[in-house]
Amino acid sequence: MTEMVEVRGVSKAYGGVLANDSVSLDVPEGRVTGLIGPNGSGKTTLFNSIVGYHPIDEGSIKFKGEEISDMHVQEIARLGLLRTFQQTRIYSKMNCVDNMLISAPHRTETFRSMFRAYPHDLTEKAESLLEFVGLYAKRRLISGDLSFGQQKLLEFAMALMNEPKMLLLDEPTAGINPTLINGLIDRLHHAATELGVTLFVIEHNMPVIMNLADNIYCLANGKLLAHGSPEEIKKDERVINAYLGAHFEADDKD
Amino acid sequence: MSLSQQKFLLYAGLLLAGILAPFVFPNFTFQITVLWVMILFALTWDILGGQMGYNSLGNIFFFGAGMYVCAIVQIGLYYDVAQYTVSSGAVKVEFTPEQYFTGLFLGIIAAALSSVVFAIIFGWVVFGLRGPYFAIGTLGFTLAAGELVGAWEYVGGGGGIALPIFPGEPDDRALFFYTLSFIPAICTFAFLRWLYSGRFGLAANAIRDDEEKAEGMGIHTMRYKTTGWAIAAFFLGISGAVFGNMIGFIEPLEVAFPTVTFGIFMVIMCLLGGKGTLWGPVVGATLFHAFKEVTWTYLLGWQWVALGALIIILVVFFQQGIMGWAQDKWPERFGIIVEGADTADAADQKAAQ
Numbered sequence: 001m002t003e004m005v006e007v008r009g010v011s012k013a014y015g016g017v018l019a020n021d022s023v024s025l026d027v028p029e030g031r032v033t034g035l036i037g038p039n040g041s042g043k044t045t046l047f048n049s050i051v052g053y054h055p056i057d058e059g060s061i062k063f064k065g066e067e068i069s070d071m072h073v074q075e076i077a078r079l080g081l082l083r084t085f086q087q088t089r090i091y092s093k094m095n096c097v098d099n100m101l102i103s104a105p106h107r108t109e110t111f112r113s114m115f116r117a118y119p120h121d122l123t124e125k126a127e128s129l130l131e132f133v134g135l136y137a138k139r140r141l142i143s144g145d146l147s148f149g150q151q152k153l154l155e156f157a158m159a160l161m162n163e164p165k166m167l168l169l170d171e172p173t174a175g176i177n178p179t180l181i182n183g184l185i186d187r188l189h190h191a192a193t194e195l196g197v198t199l200f201v202i203e204h205n206m207p208v209i210m211n212l213a214d215n216i217y218c219l220a221n222g223k224l225l226a227h228g229s230p231e232e233i234k235k236d237e238r239v240i241n242a243y244l245g246a247h248f249e250a251d252d253k254d
Numbered sequence: 255m256s257l258s259q260q261k262f263l264l265y266a267g268l269l270l271a272g273i274l275a276p277f278v279f280p281n282f283t284f285q286i287t288v289l290w291v292m293i294l295f296a297l298t299w300d301i302l303g304g305q306m307g308y309n310s311l312g313n314i315f316f317f318g319a320g321m322y323v324c325a326i327v328q329i330g331l332y333y334d335v336a337q338y339t340v341s342s343g344a345v346k347v348e349f350t351p352e353q354y355f356t357g358l359f360l361g362i363i364a365a366a367l368s369s370v371v372f373a374i375i376f377g378w379v380v381f382g383l384r385g386p387y388f389a390i391g392t393l394g395f396t397l398a399a400g401e402l403v404g405a406w407e408y409v410g411g412g413g414g415i416a417l418p419i420f421p422g423e424p425d426d427r428a429l430f431f432y433t434l435s436f437i438p439a440i441c442t443f444a445f446l447r448w449l450y451s452g453r454f455g456l457a458a459n460a461i462r463d464d465e466e467k468a469e470g471m472g473i474h475t476m477r478y479k480t481t482g483w484a485i486a487a488f489f490l491g492i493s494g495a496v497f498g499n500m501i502g503f504i505e506p507l508e509v510a511f512p513t514v515t516f517g518i519f520m521v522i523m524c525l526l527g528g529k530g531t532l533w534g535p536v537v538g539a540t541l542f543h544a545f546k547e548v549t550w551t552y553l554l555g556w557q558w559v560a561l562g563a564l565i566i567i568l569v570v571f572f573q574q575g576i577m578g579w580a581q582d583k584w585p586e587r588f589g590i591i592v593e594g595a596d597t598a599d600a601a602d603q604k605a606a607q
Contacts, residue, residue, distance in 0.1 A: 089467040111477070
C-alpha cells in the first residue's frame with residue numbers, strides 16, 4: 001500500500017494559538033481516511049496546510065512523494081489534490097453547467113487554450129456528473145439559488161469534474177438532510193471505488209464516518225490523539241473521553 | 255424565424271444603422287462618434303469590472319497612454335519631438351497627407367501594443383490588491399500618471415501637444431474620425447462576444463464569484479486577470495490614439511487622463527446597463543450618452559447635479575442594471591430554467607432502479 005499524502009511533524013500557530021502541534025499522519029492511496037476531533041482541534045487547519053492555503057511553521061507534507069509544503073494553492077490543485085469547503089463554495093452567479101465546465105482540469109492549460117471553446121464531450125461529462133449527483137434537471141439554474149444541500153452536491157460534482165487524485169472533504173454531510181446523506185455516502189463510495197479517488201474526510205457525523213472510512217485519525221487540541229480502524233477508534237478510551245463521550249456506544253447500538 | 259436568424263437580423267440592422275448614422279444625421283456626427291467611444295469605454299471596463307469583479311478606476315490610464323504614444327510616433331517620425339513641443343504654435347509645422355496618414359496608422363498600432371505592455375506591468379503591481387484597495391490603487395496610479403506626464407517637458411508638460419492637422423475638408427475629417435471610432439467599437443464588441451463564449455468567459459466569472467475557490471480549483475487566475483486587462487488596454491489604446499487626433503490638441507489632465515469624467519463614466523455606464531453582461535455596457539453607454547447630451551443642453555448649469563442624482567439612483571435603487579433587471583424579470587429568456595419533464599424522467603429512472 002502506497003501513501004498518497006505523508007504529513008510529518010506539521011505545526012501551525014495562529015497568533016498565540018497552536019492549531020496544529022507536530023502532527024504526523026499518512027493517507028493511503030485509493031482508500032477513505034477519516035479525520036475526527038472536537039471543534040477547534042485543528043482539523044480544518046490541517047486541511048488548509050495540506051492544500052497550501054497558508055504556509056506551515058514546521059514539518060513536511062508530501063503528495064505522491066513530492067514535497068508540497070512550499071507550493072501555492074493553484075499548483076497543488078493542478079497536481080490533483082483538491083479540497084471542498086465546510087462553508088460550501090461554488091460560483092454562485094453562474095449556472096450549474098458553467099460551474100462544472102470551469103472546474104475541468106487546468107493541468108495542461110496553455111495561453112492559447114484559454115481562448116478555446118469547450119469541446120462537446122466535456123459538456124456531456126459535466127451533465128453526466130450533474131446527473132450523478134441528481135442536479136441534472138436544475139443544471140441551467142443559477143447555482144446560488146439552489147438549496148444549501150444541493151450546493152454541497154454541486155461542489156462535490158465540481159471536485160470530481162477536476163479529476164482529482166485525492167479529495168479532502170470538510171464535513172460533507174453537514175447541513176444535509178438525513179435522506180440525502182445516504183445518497184451522498186453512496187456517491188462518496190462510488191468516487192473512491194469506481195473513480196479511484198483517494199478521500200480524506202473531516203466529519204462530525206459518527207455513523208457516517210465509521211461506515212465510510214477504512215481508518216480514522218482523531219485530533220484533540222492540535223495534537224494527534226489516536227489512529228486506527230473505525231472499530232478501534234470507537235473503543236479507544238482517549239477518543240471517548242476527548243470527543244465521543246461515554247454515551248456514544250449506547251447511541252450507536254440503535 | 256429562428257433565434258439565430260433574429261440575432262443575425264439584429265446585428266445586421268445595428269451595423270447598418272451605425273454605417274448610415276452620419277449620413278442620416280449629419281449634424282450629430284460628432285455626438286455619435288463620441289457615443290462609439292463611450293461604448294468602447296463601457297465594453298472594455300466591463301471585462302475586469304463586470305466579468306471578473308475587479309472594479310478599476312484607472313482604466314482611463316490606457317486611453318491617455320495610447321494618446322501620448324500615438325502623438326510621439328506621429329511627430330517623432332518626421333520631427334524632433336522636444337523641439338516640436340517647445341515651438342508649438344510659434345513655428346508652423348507641415349505634414350504632407352502621406353506623412354499624416356502613415357504617422358497616424360503607425361501611431362495607432364504603437365498605441366495599442368504599448369498599452370498592452372503597460373497593462374502587463376501595471377497588472378503585476380496592482381493585481382495583488384482586492385476589492386476597494388484595487389479600485390483606489392488603480393485610481394492612484396492613473397492620477398500619478400497624469401501628473402507625471404504634466405511634468406514631462408519632452409511631451410509638452412502641462413501645456414500639451416497640438417497634433418498634426420488633418421489634410422482635408424472638415425466634413426471629410428468628421429467622417430474619417432467617425433469611421434475610426436466606429437470600427438474599433440464594433441471590433442471590441444465582436445471580439446468580446448467571442449471571448450466570453452469560451453473558457454475565458456467562464457474563468458472570468460469564476461474569479462468574480464469566488465477567487466479563492468477558483469485558485470483552489472487550479473485556475474490560472476493571474477494569467478486570466480492580466481490577459482483581460484491587456485485586452486481592455488489594447489482597445490483603449492487605439493481609442494485614445496484616435497480620440498486625441500479627433501480633438502487635435504492633447505494635454506494630460508482634461509483630455510488624456512480625465513479620471514473624474516471619462517474614468518468614472520465608464521463605471522456608471524456599466525452599472526446602468528448591467529455589468530457582467532455583453533449587452534449591458536452597450537445599452538448603458540447609449541442611454542448614458544443620451545442623458546448626458548440632453549442634460550448638458552437643457553439643464554446647463556445643473557448638468558453635474560443631474561449626473562450626480564443619476565449615480566445615486568443607480569447605486570441605491572438599481573444595482574443590477576437594465577440587463578440584470580431583465581434577467582430577473584424574464585429568467586427563461588436567458589435560459590435559466592428547470593426542466594420539468596426532465597425532473598419527472600429522473601424521478602422515474604430513480605424509481606425504476
